[in-house]
Amino acid sequence: MSEVTGPTEYYILKQLVPDAQIWVASLGPDDPIYKYDTLEEAEAAVTELQPSYPDNKLKVSAANN
Numbered sequence: 001m002s003e004v005t006g007p008t009e010y011y012i013l014k015q016l017v018p019d020a021q022i023w024v025a026s027l028g029p030d031d032p033i034y035k036y037d038t039l040e041e042a043e044a045a046v047t048e049l050q051p052s053y054p055d056n057k058l059k060v061s062a063a064n065n
Helices: 039-052
Strands: 008-015 058-064
Touching: 008 039, 039 058
Parallel strands: none
Antiparallel strands: 008 058
């Protein structure tokens, strides 16, 4: 098993199509990618951003660099 190294970043993912398990960082070229240094910041951002995406669920995903 390989060891993961480097800092973790947290992204807000958006559900591409309602009721589908397809999650993306950006819905299109004009949609921003939200990236945070801590899980707490990302979770708070989901709450703040959800009203801006009424047709899409949002979730936090961790990415190791």
